[in-house]
Amino acid sequence: LWLREHRWHQTPTAVFLSLPLRGARATPANIFCSERYLKVSIPPFLFEAILYAPIDDTNSTAKIGNGNIFFTLYKKEPAMWDSLTLENADKEKLQYLRENAVLKAQQKAKEETEAKKATKEEHKKYALEATMKLEEAERKRIEDLKEKERQKVTEELELWKNQQKDADKYKSIQKEGELHQEIGQLNERKSEKMTKTRIPNEGTSKTRPKPTKGHGSSSIFSPNAKEEQLPAPRSAATIKVNFTPRVFPTALRESRVAEEEEWVHKQAEARRTISADLSELEDLKEEEKNPDWLKDKGNKMFAMGNYLAAVNAYNLAVRLNNKLPLLYLNRAACHLKLRNLHKAIEDSSKALELLTPPVPDNKDARVKGYVRRGTAFCQLELYTEGLQDYEAALKIDPKNKNIEKDAEKIRHLIQGTMQGS
Amino acid sequence: MSAAPGLERPQVVSHAHQALNYTVFDCKWVPRSARLLCLGSAARGTGLIQLYELRGARLELLREIEKPKPIKCGTFGATSLQQRYLATGDFDGNLNIWNLEAPEIPVYSVKGHKEIINSIDGVGGLGIGEGAPEIVTGSRDGTVKVWDPRQKDTPVANMEPVQGESKRDCWTVAFGNAYNQEERVVCGGYDNGDIKLFDLKTMSLRWETNIKNGVCSVEFDRKDINMNKLVATSLEGKFHVFDMRTQHPTKGFASVSEKAQKSTIWQVRHLPQNRDIFMTSGGSGSLHLWKYEYPAQRSRKDSEGAEMGVAGSVSLLQNVTLSTQPISSLDWSPDKKGLCVCGAFDQTVRVLIVTKLNKI
Numbered sequence: 001l002w003l004r005e006h007r008w009h010q011t012p013t014a015v016f017l018s019l020p021l022r023g024a025r026a027t028p029a030n031i032f033c034s035e036r037y038l039k040v041s042i043p044p045f046l047f048e049a050i051l052y053a054p055i056d057d058t059n060s061t062a063k064i065g066n067g068n069i070f071f072t073l074y075k076k077e078p079a080m081w082d083s084l085t086l087e088n089a090d091k092e093k094l095q096y097l098r099e100n101a102v103l104k105a106q107q108k109a110k111e112e113t114e115a116k117k118a119t120k121e122e123h124k125k126y127a128l129e130a131t132m133k134l135e136e137a138e139r140k141r142i143e144d145l146k147e148k149e150r151q152k153v154t155e156e157l158e159l160w161k162n163q164q165k166d167a168d169k170y171k172s173i174q175k176e177g178e179l180h181q182e183i184g185q186l187n188e189r190k191s192e193k194m195t196k197t198r199i200p201n202e203g204t205s206k207t208r209p210k211p212t213k214g215h216g217s218s219s220i221f222s223p224n225a226k227e228e229q230l231p232a233p234r235s236a237a238t239i240k241v242n243f244t245p246r247v248f249p250t251a252l253r254e255s256r257v258a259e260e261e262e263w264v265h266k267q268a269e270a271r272r273t274i275s276a277d278l279s280e281l282e283d284l285k286e287e288e289k290n291p292d293w294l295k296d297k298g299n300k301m302f303a304m305g306n307y308l309a310a311v312n313a314y315n316l317a318v319r320l321n322n323k324l325p326l327l328y329l330n331r332a333a334c335h336l337k338l339r340n341l342h343k344a345i346e347d348s349s350k351a352l353e354l355l356t357p358p359v360p361d362n363k364d365a366r367v368k369g370y371v372r373r374g375t376a377f378c379q380l381e382l383y384t385e386g387l388q389d390y391e392a393a394l395k396i397d398p399k400n401k402n403i404e405k406d407a408e409k410i411r412h413l414i415q416g417t418m419q420g421s
Numbered sequence: 422m423s424a425a426p427g428l429e430r431p432q433v434v435s436h437a438h439q440a441l442n443y444t445v446f447d448c449k450w451v452p453r454s455a456r457l458l459c460l461g462s463a464a465r466g467t468g469l470i471q472l473y474e475l476r477g478a479r480l481e482l483l484r485e486i487e488k489p490k491p492i493k494c495g496t497f498g499a500t501s502l503q504q505r506y507l508a509t510g511d512f513d514g515n516l517n518i519w520n521l522e523a524p525e526i527p528v529y530s531v532k533g534h535k536e537i538i539n540s541i542d543g544v545g546g547l548g549i550g551e552g553a554p555e556i557v558t559g560s561r562d563g564t565v566k567v568w569d570p571r572q573k574d575t576p577v578a579n580m581e582p583v584q585g586e587s588k589r590d591c592w593t594v595a596f597g598n599a600y601n602q603e604e605r606v607v608c609g610g611y612d613n614g615d616i617k618l619f620d621l622k623t624m625s626l627r628w629e630t631n632i633k634n635g636v637c638s639v640e641f642d643r644k645d646i647n648m649n650k651l652v653a654t655s656l657e658g659k660f661h662v663f664d665m666r667t668q669h670p671t672k673g674f675a676s677v678s679e680k681a682q683k684s685t686i687w688q689v690r691h692l693p694q695n696r697d698i699f700m701t702s703g704g705s706g707s708l709h710l711w712k713y714e715y716p717a718q719r720s721r722k723d724s725e726g727a728e729m730g731v732a733g734s735v736s737l738l739q740n741v742t743l744s745t746q747p748i749s750s751l752d753w754s755p756d757k758k759g760l761c762v763c764g765a766f767d768q769t770v771r772v773l774i775v776t777k778l779n780k781i
Contacts, residue, residue: 150434153774160757161455231553231602233569234577237624243589244615244631
């Protein structure tokens with residue numbers, strides 16, 4: 001519904017427009033105004049006017065009250081308008097103007113928000129700077145305190161230094177005289193006593209007349225106490241010491257924790273695995289299913305000289321648990337006695353394989369492994385391989401005389417065969 | 422350094438510092454002067470001795486002496502105040518005593534050890550203590566040797582491992598108990614944590630213990646008195662203070678230990694003017710200033726009636742971080758209370774002043 005009952009009058013600079021609202025309530029949101037376009041839209045009522053000439057829309061006002069809106073529009077150019085609106089505007093122009101107005105209004109809104117943002121930023125910055133200044137001030141205060149301390153201390157130092165220099169100069173001049181006297185005395189005493197330790201060269205040399213670089217300064221003690229009667233040099237002696245052994249040679253530098261852990265794990269594993277092939281072992285007694293018991297049995301047989309029985313015991317034990325290196329080692333020993341040299345080599349090799357990683361724990365076992373394999377090789381007349389194994393054993397246990405002797409023997413043998421051929 | 426409430430505590434003020442172009446291993450004050458020496462190793466593998474003077478807030482280089490082998494440590498401890506000869510140990514195991522006025526030829530020289538001399542100490546000089554001046558050196562070859570500058574070529578005492586025994590590096594040595602002409606004691610610290618106390622009068626091992634971690638530095642609180650306290654610092658941030666007045670026949674000396682920094686404690690140095698204050702320097706570039714408090718009773722009787730020492734307690738007075746690299750050497754000036762110099766592996770030497778030590 002178009003609102004057409006409006007009244008207006010104008011002055012050269014302003015236009016006053018009064019618009020009655022037929023009972024409708026108006027709020028500022030209903031009024032839309034731009035440079036050339038004015039619209040009041042209170043559904044279902046609508047008033048719009050394309051203004052004759054541009055107005056200053058920022059300064060113009062609208063007063064809502066008493067059932068009508070009173071517009072005060074300030075003209076951009078002071079001139080008298082023929083009429084409020086453009087009468088003979090065609091539709092297109094109207095449309096264009098309307099759109100333009102809307103766009104302009106939007107732009108204005110955007111600019112306003114941006115301006116607001118900018119001011120907010122500025123305020124923030126200002127606040128930040130203020131806090132920074134405060135903190136700076138605090139820091140400076142502390143710095144100043146420290147500086148004062150420092151300066152005080154520096155001054156004291158300088159004072160002390162100058163005192164030193166003066167004291168030095170004074171004392172050195174004094175000293176000169178004293179030293180000359182001392183030398184006289186010392187020389188006398190020297191000639192008296194025949195047996196005297198070598199007088200240290202303090203009293204006799206170096207009486208500089210003036211301190212060259214301040215080096216020739218004095219001692220606060222009188223020269224007497226020091227320059228004569230120093231005890232003779234100590235008679236030389238040696239004190240032997242032992243060092244506390246360390247489980248790890250140095251704190252973690254050369255430690256072999258990782259390897260030792262591995263070995264312990266392996267042993268634990270080996271104990272736990274028992275072969276599942278128990279079908280034919282059902283007729284065995286309880287104790288005969290225990291690899292350790294079987295190993296002991298085997299050892300006893302070996303000691304008694306019953307090597308075949310020992311081998312049997314070890315075989316059974318291996319079937320039950322093939323991860324225990326000691327079984328292979330002992331079986332190798334049996335084979336050696338039985339002159340089954342290839343089997344001996346096999347078993348020693350298997351044992352050595354199981355004895356990785358090499359740690360102090362399994363040292364003895366490894367030595368045995370190498371020695372047995374070496375023996376087997378030698379008995380097969382493979383002397384070089386044998387020597388290799390003996391040397392490996394020697395490396396692990398360098399203090400073992402037997403191994404050394406045997407290694408020597410093998411070396412001679414090798415040299416002998418080489419010479420012979 | 423802390424602010425207002427802590428301003429009554431001693432403050433460590435940095436007075437001067439000097440950037441060097443070589444690795445400095447040891448720094449020492451020249452006695453009775455405001456000069457200091459820096460000993461180290463240049464990049465080309467030669468040794469350097471530099472003499473600086475403290476002028477205002479700067480260090481001014483007075484003299485530079487170059488030697489064929491890098492120098493690890495030095496001491497003025499065994500020389501008289503007139504002469505002020507410097508004894509140095511170098512990377513090759515040579516012990517040399519130099520007259521800094523004429524440094525071309527050493528006053529005394531001996532190839533004392535087969536490997537690098539890690540630590541050196543002197544006693545009997547500088548008007549402190551009694552008895553003959555002697556120098557002790559500890560080396561990586563596991564031996565600790567005592568030298569008398571009047572005797573050429575052979576040491577007057579030699580503490581070496583038993584034949585056939587695997588040797589452990591000796592990292593530090595210190596003299597102590599030199600209160601009359603006969604008594605003297607040498608303490609050696611080794612890399613497996615052993616601390617051994619050798620009595621030079623009876624030429625025997627007086628006491629030994631093991632503190633589990635390699636011992637980086639040992640020092641008696643005073644060399645020239647009846648031995649009172651011994652501080653031993655080690656790897657992994659721990660140091661032990663032993664009360665040396667009472668030796669129990671089996672338990673040895675009582676001790677208190679403190680874990681200060683997460684890294685190695687490289688050096689401990691007692692304040693020459695107050696034997697209960699000492700400074701430790703750490704691998705994290707920090708310095709800690711400690712005070713030892715004595716217990717109410719220094720010894721008590723144990724169940725069998727033997728005298729046993731009682732260790733006191735240690736409190737931290739101040740700590741400061743100066744560098745990111747370890748501070749490997751530290752020396753208090755014997756003439757000015759609170760003045761100290763420290764050298765770090767970041768190739769700087771710093772002069773520091775510790776204030777308010779009078780009020781402790």
